[in-house]
Amino acid sequence: MAKPTEYLRVTGLHAFYGESHILHGMDFVVNRGECVSLLGRNGAGRTTTLRAILGLTGKRSGSVMMNGREIIGMPPHRIARLGIGYCPEERGIYASLSCEENLLLPPQVGSAGMSLDEIYAMFPNLAERRHSQGTRLSGGEQQMLAMARILRTGAKLLLLDEISEGLAPVIVQKLGQIIRQLKEKGFTILLVEQNFRFAAPLADRMYVVEHGQIAAEIHQHEIEEKREFLQEFLGV
């Protein structure tokens, strides 16, 4: 197997919201084509990590290297243009846009994004609801839409925040299948999760986040033996 190439490297990342110091030196790596999961309890700082990578928090320090480039000083729109797709925890579907307008909103940030037809084949519900107002979609549909909308853009790195949260088991299952398809297509995925059972079969590696730092790294082959510890730790 070829030596993995680093796609995202976060080193000593500190981030603040106003005066509150939230991230205290995050260190982790995501290799090209990998699916890496950030696990942690509520308030551990996982969402903040994604937002800090994108430049959406307050003051930041440390280093974020994306594909060999330092991005910590860049404004968010330039960071995104390097090929990052973001699916936020609150889904971020726009009420003032229809379903299809939501889908077509994010500009092209890379080559070879999925076509609208491919996306509708992957998410048939969205095709049916294309003219509905974005926020009239059901919770599951909104989650699909939030995912689908970053697949069109040609982004190669996907930052997905708790996509399985609050959804019915069938939909969670469907999302699992989609993540697998995306891995086959060569996407690099950073999966923030609290749902260990959802993340375990998908992740190549996992990091446990606590108090704004990486507390542990777990490789795929260790996941089974640490399952009990992790489930207890995450309180599920």
Add this chain to the structure above:
Amino acid sequence: MEIFGVPLPALMGQLMLGLVSGSFYAMLSLGLAVIFGMLNIINFAHGALYMAGAFLAWMGLTYWGISYWWSLLLVPLAVGLIGVVIERTMLQWLYKLDHLYGLLLTFGLALVIEGLFRYQYGVSGLPYAIPDELSGALNLGFMFLPKYRAWIIGVSLTVCLATWFIIEKTQLGAYLRAATENPQLTQAFGINVPLMVMLTYGFGVGLAGFAGVLAAPAFQVSPLMGSNLIIVVFAVVVIGGMGSILGSILTGLGLGVIEGLTKVFYAEASSTVVFIIMAIVLLLRPAGLFGKEK
């Protein structure tokens, strides 16, 4: 022919005048609504920039021989540019603060701009001739319609509807709506939101400048023309609600017409009718006719 005891030509005349005022209300409240949505700033300088637009047209013609038609194109660009400078040097620092700061700053700016023109030109008002192509009137059979009034109504409707179309039906408009609703996320998708905010302010005040050029031949060009108008326009915005583009256009036109008709039927109330309607709307629908309740 008479309607409720009023001769038809007089009625139609007032209706046209109402539509003319309504056209200005619509253009100005549209700009205010777009700016408020994107910048979260109540732009009190709007009236002053409208006045500056009229003055720039007058100065262009008087000092440099720039025709009305060229002014119609150049003045909005110039006023838009002034807006961009205001946004970059002052407004951009206020977005995270309460509305009140933006309101106070733009109110101060309005006083400064007005003061400058007052100092230079006094308050008596300067005439601006209607361009030859648009002078005279059309005989519609039941009334004489001054061409320039028809032009104001037609052009401003076109501009308003074009703005509505761009915002509601195009990709650029989708960016605008998205950035208005959730600027951070929109920027995280790779859209240059700070640039859009700057251009939105430029566009909004450019629209006020455009209205100023249209107004120059219709009214006297005077340093006070902006503050007289903007008070009514703010009432229009309160009545329509900040929420909707089409709403501010319709409310603007509608109130102009109501004002015009009030002149015919009960002239004493014509200058207060808008405020009476505002009070009623505030009692019944505080978010405005087209606004979204929070």
